[in-house]
Amino acid sequence: MAEPIIQMEHITFSYTTEEGVAPVVLDDVSLDIEKGSFVAVLGHNGSGKSTLAKHMNAILLPAGGKVYVSGVDTADEERWMDIHRMVGMVFQNPDNQIVANVVEEDIAFAPENLGIPPEEIRRRVDDALAIVGMSDYARHAPHLLSGGQKQRVAIAGVIAMQPECIVLDEPTAMLDPIGREEVMETILRLNREQHTTVVLITHHMDEASQAQRLVVMDHGKIVADGTPRQVFRHVDKLKAIGLTVPDTVGLLYELNQAGLDVPVDALSVEECAEEIYRLLNERDKE
Amino acid sequence: MLKDITLGQYFPGDSLVHRLDPRTKLICVVLYIVALFTAKGFLAYGLVFLLLATAVKVSGVGAKALLRGMRPVLFILIFTGILNLFYTTTGTVLVKVGFLQITTGGLANAFFMVVRIMMLISGTFLMTYTTSPISLTDGLEMLLNPLKKLKVPVHDLAMMMSIALRFIPTLIEETDKIMSAQKARGADFESGSVIDKAKAMVPLMVPLFVSAFRRADELATAMECRCYHGGEGRTRLHQLHYTRNDWLVMGLFGVLVAAMFVLRRFSSF
Numbered sequence: 001m002a003e004p005i006i007q008m009e010h011i012t013f014s015y016t017t018e019e020g021v022a023p024v025v026l027d028d029v030s031l032d033i034e035k036g037s038f039v040a041v042l043g044h045n046g047s048g049k050s051t052l053a054k055h056m057n058a059i060l061l062p063a064g065g066k067v068y069v070s071g072v073d074t075a076d077e078e079r080w081m082d083i084h085r086m087v088g089m090v091f092q093n094p095d096n097q098i099v100a101n102v103v104e105e106d107i108a109f110a111p112e113n114l115g116i117p118p119e120e121i122r123r124r125v126d127d128a129l130a131i132v133g134m135s136d137y138a139r140h141a142p143h144l145l146s147g148g149q150k151q152r153v154a155i156a157g158v159i160a161m162q163p164e165c166i167v168l169d170e171p172t173a174m175l176d177p178i179g180r181e182e183v184m185e186t187i188l189r190l191n192r193e194q195h196t197t198v199v200l201i202t203h204h205m206d207e208a209s210q211a212q213r214l215v216v217m218d219h220g221k222i223v224a225d226g227t228p229r230q231v232f233r234h235v236d237k238l239k240a241i242g243l244t245v246p247d248t249v250g251l252l253y254e255l256n257q258a259g260l261d262v263p264v265d266a267l268s269v270e271e272c273a274e275e276i277y278r279l280l281n282e283r284d285k286e
Numbered sequence: 287m288l289k290d291i292t293l294g295q296y297f298p299g300d301s302l303v304h305r306l307d308p309r310t311k312l313i314c315v316v317l318y319i320v321a322l323f324t325a326k327g328f329l330a331y332g333l334v335f336l337l338l339a340t341a342v343k344v345s346g347v348g349a350k351a352l353l354r355g356m357r358p359v360l361f362i363l364i365f366t367g368i369l370n371l372f373y374t375t376t377g378t379v380l381v382k383v384g385f386l387q388i389t390t391g392g393l394a395n396a397f398f399m400v401v402r403i404m405m406l407i408s409g410t411f412l413m414t415y416t417t418s419p420i421s422l423t424d425g426l427e428m429l430l431n432p433l434k435k436l437k438v439p440v441h442d443l444a445m446m447m448s449i450a451l452r453f454i455p456t457l458i459e460e461t462d463k464i465m466s467a468q469k470a471r472g473a474d475f476e477s478g479s480v481i482d483k484a485k486a487m488v489p490l491m492v493p494l495f496v497s498a499f500r501r502a503d504e505l506a507t508a509m510e511c512r513c514y515h516g517g518e519g520r521t522r523l524h525q526l527h528y529t530r531n532d533w534l535v536m537g538l539f540g541v542l543v544a545a546m547f548v549l550r551r552f553s554s555f
Contacts, residue, residue, distance in 0.1 A: 059511065081513055081515065089508070096504035096508065099449065100452060101448075105523060110512035113520060117521060161513065
């Protein structure tokens with residue numbers, strides 16, 4: 001097992017409201033994120049997945065339990081800058097993360113804050129733009145870009161810090177299908193080519209199924225944890241907590257329920273088609 | 287209607303004007319304003335206009351964009367013009383209707399006032415059009431740097447300004463969206479008295495403010511995540527350097543101001 005970049009040990013959290021303490025948002029959650037992995041955290045609204053994400057780089061501190069980033073306790077205020085640098089965060093709305101009026105100046109924002117020499121900033125900005133495929137837009141104004149492009153700029157702004165891990169909190173929730181695809185491609189490339197650890201918070205099944213590891217949350221607890229194949233096998237369990245499975249798994253599940261012998265864990269359309277084809281062939285032989 | 291607000295928008299480019307140091311442009315705009323308010327007579331205004339026209343031509347921004355920026359202040363222009371036209375009583379009387387009279391002095395005054403405001407706006411707009419807000423605030427921050435010794439939070443002010451500028455197009459877009467949404471539900475922003483119109487703005491302003499606060503909160507978190515911790519120990523992607531052109535342009539504007547003072551004193555034209 002690879003060494004963990006983020007360790008969360010028995011963390012609990014609840015938002016305090018004016019009337020007192022609100023229901024518990026995180027209830028004794030323990031989770032380790034391994035270096036270089038691509039983990040998706042899945043859950044419907046109010047499952048605590050975004051709150052969990054905010055604990056990963058000390059935006060929120062747990063009420064109970066401990067969070068360590070590369071061995072550093074997030075409660076240690078002195079080290080917050082280091083923690084922010086090690087674990088970058090991308091949020092839902094790209095408009096509310098872009099600070100500058102020119103793409104390259106926005107990407108330079110984090111390195112500038114870190115006090116990096118100008119020549120090095122230049123290099124990092126160019127690299128980050130190349131990684132997200134936005135090199136042609138370096139001098140553009142962000143408000144004239146499409147949603148997917150804006151979100152890629154936001155991701156580049158985080159890459160420029162050279163973090164070891166990037167946490168993306170529903171980065172595609174406000175995007176159209178094309179934008180979603182662009183962002184997902186970027187995330188996958190980041191994980192495969194740059195070996196950056198990626199934590200993707202999402203409620204889209206098809207996005208979650210692209211991860212190496214899938215963590216399902218419900219009512220502040222982790223209810224399933226494993227590879228997407230392992231998790232999606234439990235169709236009943238997922239349906240019970242209000243999550244839908246990918247269309248492919250859903251179809252195979254229905255066939256299975258109807259008494260046909262197909263495995264339910266084929267994730268891609270090709271795999272799914274393959275299984276059904278095999279099934280039909282077998283029937284023909286009989 | 288909201289599309290007319292061009293304040294604070296930046297048109298990227300690579301002209302001589304674009305490439306000038308933001309500090310140069312800020313100093314020049316100050317000098318330009320001094321010159322404009324010192325100018326007296328056709329020759330003086332002509333000189334200032336010549337400089338402005340050259341700058342606009344070189345910048346490649348286009349007079350159209352500058353004139354579009356003028357639309358929101360059209361009312362002020364007309365108001366100033368009329369006020370000056372009737373309230374100046376120097377020179378010979380040209381027309382007299384009741385207690386109202388138009389004199390040659392009034393005509394000249396009105397003309398110069400309107401031209402002065404138009405040139406003032408064009409000049410400052412030319413600066414914001416050709417300077418990215420971040421380099422503008424960088425320049426401002428560096429120019430005001432000495433004030434840090436007096437505990438003036440120069441960096442914080444510059445940052446606030448640049449964020450405000452950054453969010454102008456975003457908030458305009460949002461306003462348009464809310465307006466359409468309210469119109470779709472029968473809101474009427476156009477007809478009725480001034481008070482009716484003001485009242486109609488309430489369902490527009492409330493959601494806009496709520497959303498602006500939410501945006502501010504999210505932006506603050508995002509900035510923190512990107513290691514923002516104030517101006518201390520910050521470096522810059524674009525270092526500011528004065529080049530020979532900067533000194534030349536600043537010199538030119540200095541000469542312009544001097545010329546205005548000389549003309550004011552010795553020329554009656």
